[in-house]
Amino acid sequence: MELIAKADVVLALGTRLNPFSTLPGYGIDYWPKDAAIIQVDLNPDRIGLTKPVAVGIVGDAGKVADAILAKLAPDAGDAGRESRRALIGQTKSAWAQQLSSMDHEDDDPGTTWNARARDAKPDWMSPRMAWRAIQSALPKEAIISSDIGNNCAIGNAYPSFEAGRKYLAPGLFGPCGYGLPAIMGAKIAQPDMPVVGFAGDGAFGISMNEMTAIGRKQWPAITMVIFRNYQWGAEKRNTTLWFDDNFVGTELNEGVSYAAIANACGLKGVQVQTMGDLTAALDSAIKAQAQGETTFIEALINQELGEPFRRDAMKKPVGVAGISADDMRPQIGV
Numbered sequence: 309m310e311l312i313a314k315a316d317v318v319l320a321l322g323t324r325l326n327p328f329s330t331l332p333g334y335g336i337d338y339w340p341k342d343a344a345i346i347q348v349d350l351n352p353d354r355i356g357l358t359k360p361v362a363v364g365i366v367g368d369a370g371k372v373a374d375a376i377l378a379k380l381a382p383d384a385g386d387a388g389r390e391s392r393r394a395l396i397g398q399t400k401s402a403w404a405q406q407l408s409s410m411d412h413e414d415d416d417p418g419t420t421w422n423a424r425a426r427d428a429k430p431d432w433m434s435p436r437m438a439w440r441a442i443q444s445a446l447p448k449e450a451i452i453s454s455d456i457g458n459n460c461a462i463g464n465a466y467p468s469f470e471a472g473r474k475y476l477a478p479g480l481f482g483p484c485g486y487g488l489p490a491i492m493g494a495k496i497a498q499p500d501m502p503v504v505g506f507a508g509d510g511a512f513g514i515s516m517n518e519m520t521a522i523g524r525k526q527w528p529a530i531t532m533v534i535f536r537n538y539q540w541g542a543e544k545r546n547t548t549l550w551f552d553d554n555f556v557g558t559e560l561n562e563g564v565s566y567a568a569i570a571n572a573c574g575l576k577g578v579q580v581q582t583m584g585d586l587t588a589a590l591d592s593a594i595k596a597q598a599q600g601e602t603t604f605i606e607a608l609i610n611q612e613l614g615e616p617f618r619r620d621a622m623k624k625p626v627g628v629a630g631i632s633a634d635d636m637r638p639q640i641g642v
């Protein structure tokens with residue numbers, strides 16, 4: 309974010325430039341407003357869809373990259389290359405350090421949800437503690453899937469990938485319930501690769517029916533982590549930001565155990581509550597996956613809600629001029 313904010317030209321190659329990847333996050337409105345954008349996409353409908361572009365190129369990213377390279381002089385970009393490389397390295401390591409020391413979420417001015425969520429469960433892991441624990445056990449070569457929800461959004465900052473086709477995300481439609489089926493598909497396609505799916509507890513509930521299918525022998529083993537904060541967190545966040553904590557339908561049943569449901573489906577279910585237990589459970593689940601065992605890890609976490617969050621989706625409601633409750637009249641016959 310900090311680096312792209314300084315760009316005067318952006319070559320958008322291998323990105324859909326969707327709102328999730330261009331909107332402000334962590335309080336930084338980073339998308340460079342005056343930068344000339346060269347957008348490459350196989351789908352012509354996407355050119356200029358989310359950002360005005362200076363140049364639009366319809367084509368396969370790999371072929372376009374090769375064609376651009378072929379036109380460049382051998383010394384193109386050499387000027388200042390070392391200092392740019394150093395700046396990228398410094399900025400990335402500063403961010404990694406910042407992430408490793410972040411435990412909790414700030415509250416937006418005028419709201420207190422995160423402070424209350426921490427106080428309500430002082431001994432519970434926060435989302436970022438859970439992600440750091442996961443990082444300690446996630447193999448470099450793993451394929452991961454992510455779902456739609458606040459914990460998955462927070463998690464996008466943590467893993468990094470050294471090879472392509474390692475990260476499956478629900479994309480612009482943003483359907484909750486994507487994490488589990490996506491990781492099952494990844495394992496079918498890449499049976500020798502460790503795979504780990506991630507979902508919030510609400511989103512997971514949408515897809516959990518698949519647990520009844522995948523215990524059968526012909527299904528390959530997967531590992532799934534469920535962030536158990538007993539709430540539809542991302543929706544609750546809208547309510548804390550715009551509707552004075554007037555929560556409607558955001559609470560999940562604390563009497564339900566996904567780990568127990570996994571066990572009832574003939575799979576392995578484990579519930580964890582500390583960083584150490586989460587790291588250990590993920591580590592042994594990945595080892596067990598290689599031996600054909602599927603594990604669902606239900607990670608109990610507090611109810612903090614964090615960055616990044618799509619604040620463009622709603623606005624604070626405003627009073628409608630001239631309307632008063634006294635103007636309301638019962639309808640005839642009611």
Ligand SMILES: Cc1ncc(C[n+]2csc(CCOP(=O)(O)OP(=O)(O)O)c2C)c(N)n1
Nearest residue numbers: 457458459483484508509510511540541542
């Ligand atoms: C099928 C579907 N229904 C509803 C939504 C709207 N939605 C977006 S995030 C979210 C809450 C997700 O809650 P959870 O999975 O528990 O994750 P958390 O935010 O608590 O980490 C909902 C309902 C959606 N994206 N997709």
Ligand SMILES: [Mg+2]
Nearest residue numbers: 508509539541
């Ligand atoms: Mg949740």
